[in-house]
Amino acid sequence: PTEIERQVTKPIEDVVSSISGIEAITSYSEQGRSMVMIMFDIGEDIDVKAMDIRSQLDLIRQSLPEDAEDPVVIKFELSQFPVITLALFGPQDVNELYRVADEELVTLISQVPGVAEVKLSGGERREVQVLVEARKLRKHRVPIGAVALALRAANVEAPAGHITQPDRRYIIRATGRFERVEEIGQVRVPAPGGGILTVDDLGEVRDTYGEATTASRFNGEQTIILAIQAQTDANEVAVADRIKEVLP
16 A cells, blocks of 8 residues: 555645645555545535535646546535544554554443444554465474464464565464463474474464555554444444544
8 A cells, every 4th residue: 555655645635735624634555545534624614625526636637647537526425424434543663553552442432332343544563474484384294274274273373475586485473362472482283193393393473564555644644444334223422422532
């Protein structure tokens, strides 16, 4: 999403920001798509503002990537948006902000009566990668599936891996139930002939971040966005008030 943000989203944000009456600009960038949401002050004529946006977009149309489709302007009523949209930003790294939002705020807000769903965008989720070398697997005659099964048996969520080129490494993304990352490297893997290896014998464990799939900005600043949707039968004003009460 970085290229989409740089080549499409940011130029659109810059050119429409000169329009009067704007309350906030929020953007989302992901592979193959850019969305810029503009909220206007109450009382502004949205039909007129939509024409202003189209006029501004015409100014940069030729500078957008050749394979980009023409921007589309769509008008929405407030009732079509989430009951609350939170923008989390600050001096911390955006990935640390994502961790706080994912591990603390989503759980907190999801427990509020009337909340149906909390969606996160922007930043990267913390990810522990087990990089298993194909050369070592062949040497010890251990299939990659045996490593994944051993991790699952040790209560580590380990989806199937895939091979990366050119180093021929299998990456298994481990996503949870362990106290320390070092513990994953000590997980025992059965070898042919009754021998026992560890994950560390077959590769390495990295505490890192997954590849970003979305990028979010609020009034030009990189942020983590929490879009909170109310249940269909809930009073949205009451839900919004409850959310505000539980926020730190």
